[in-house]
Amino acid sequence: MEALLCRKLGDPTVAAQDDSSPIFVSKNHPIPELDSPTSVRVRIKATSLNFANYLQILGKYQEKAALPFIPGSDFSGFVDSVGPKVSNLRVGDPVCSFVPLGSFAEFIVVDQSQLFRVPEGCDLVAAGALPVAFGTSHVALVHRAGLTSGQVLLVLGAAGGVGLAAVQIGKACGAIVIAVARGSEKVQLLKSLGTDHVVDLACQNVTQSVREFLNARKLKGVDVLYDPVGGKLTKETMKLLNWGANILIIGFASGEIPVIPSNIALVKNWTVHGLYWGSYKIHRPAVLEDSVRELLSWLARGLICIHISHSYRLTEANLAFAAIRDRKAIGKVMIVFDEKRPISKL
Numbered sequence: 001m002e003a004l005l006c007r008k009l010g011d012p013t014v015a016a017q018d019d020s021s022p023i024f025v026s027k028n029h030p031i032p033e034l035d036s037p038t039s040v041r042v043r044i045k046a047t048s049l050n051f052a053n054y055l056q057i058l059g060k061y062q063e064k065a066a067l068p069f070i071p072g073s074d075f076s077g078f079v080d081s082v083g084p085k086v087s088n089l090r091v092g093d094p095v096c097s098f099v100p101l102g103s104f105a106e107f108i109v110v111d112q113s114q115l116f117r118v119p120e121g122c123d124l125v126a127a128g129a130l131p132v133a134f135g136t137s138h139v140a141l142v143h144r145a146g147l148t149s150g151q152v153l154l155v156l157g158a159a160g161g162v163g164l165a166a167v168q169i170g171k172a173c174g175a176i177v178i179a180v181a182r183g184s185e186k187v188q189l190l191k192s193l194g195t196d197h198v199v200d201l202a203c204q205n206v207t208q209s210v211r212e213f214l215n216a217r218k219l220k221g222v223d224v225l226y227d228p229v230g231g232k233l234t235k236e237t238m239k240l241l242n243w244g245a246n247i248l249i250i251g252f253a254s255g256e257i258p259v260i261p262s263n264i265a266l267v268k269n270w271t272v273h274g275l276y277w278g279s280y281k282i283h284r285p286a287v288l289e290d291s292v293r294e295l296l297s298w299l300a301r302g303l304i305c306i307h308i309s310h311s312y313r314l315t316e317a318n319l320a321f322a323a324i325r326d327r328k329a330i331g332k333v334m335i336v337f338d339e340k341r342p343i344s345k346l
Contacts, residue, residue: 003029003105004317007068009059013322016315022057023071025315032109037085040112042095046128047075047103049320049333050161051253052278057321062276065101072103072335076118076128086112094118096296098131100278104314106337116292119300126306129332130299131292133161134306136250136277137169138291140226144273145246149174151223154210154240156233157253158198159186164331166226167195168304178213178222180206180233186330189307206233210240224248231256238264247272307331313338 010022076096158179221242231254
């Protein structure tokens with residue numbers, strides 16, 4: 001089978017054919033065998049690129065994988081083979097899931113308990129983009145911040161994968177959603193999703209624009225700050241927070257880790273939540289499972305949609321990583337496998 005391997009740490013935007021690239025496509029990687037009576041082999045249709053995958057290959061992610069490894073986390077596909085004690089899935093069923101590593105390949109083996117059946121009517125490629133980005137935002141907003149109808153949600157990096165997810169989940173919860181992005185194309189997409197107010201960093205000052213909106217609506221301030229960006233933008237937007245606000249620390253796409261002054265957090269009774277979504281699989285797996293199931297039901301009912309701006313073949317993975325690095329992505333970047341391709345066997 002085809003699989004993308006990371007053989008050393010480095011820049012994954014370098015073409016895999018280049019000897020200096022940390023990644024290469026193996027055309028004859030062994031197809032994984034079922035390893036337990038309840039294991040399931042999935043033929044992958046689509047797998048999502050997340051910023052964490054990019055950082056992992058660079059060697060800058062908090063969890064280090066032993067080399068060589070197959071990157072990749074969330075994916076969708078069809079059940080290809082099942083173990084003798086698999087009871088809830090059959091060959092041909094559409095499924096999606098997420099793993100710490102291994103989805104940048106034609107096949108993957110996981111336990112049946114880790115798979116989610118994709119509801120009828122859902123696009124399978126879109127389902128492969130759902131678990132990590134939408135799961136992160138759902139757990140953050142619903143389980144950690146307890147976002148409720150009428151609250152004001154401010155989303156930074158709103159045109160990225162987790163940002164677009166946060167905007168839509170905020171609207172589904174009945175919140176007043178303010179989105180911050182850069183560039184007219186991203187702004188137009190955010191407006192099309194029903195966002196209450198969009199700030200274009202290319203031509204607007206975030207604090208001034210948000211304050212004008214809040215004043216026009218007779219709102220006191222922001223109740224929940226969703227921050228996957230960090231840096232100076234975090235410092236600026238903290239000026240907009242209400243007493244008792246929740247701050248959700250999702251990541252640091254800017255490359256700068258912000259300082260949140262504890263004295264102001266004390267005076268204003270802020271709650272700061274660090275959110276490392278992947279660790280829920282170890283500490284509170286039921287929360288993740290319930291979250292993904294609810295999101296799939298929302299997807300089936302049309303309450304959320306998944307915007308995919310870039311799709312690539314596995315051999316074009318360096319271009320996919322470049323789209324993330326250069327912030328060209330609006331929503332999700334995907335690796336999509338052709339169902340009609342012949343399978344390379346060892």
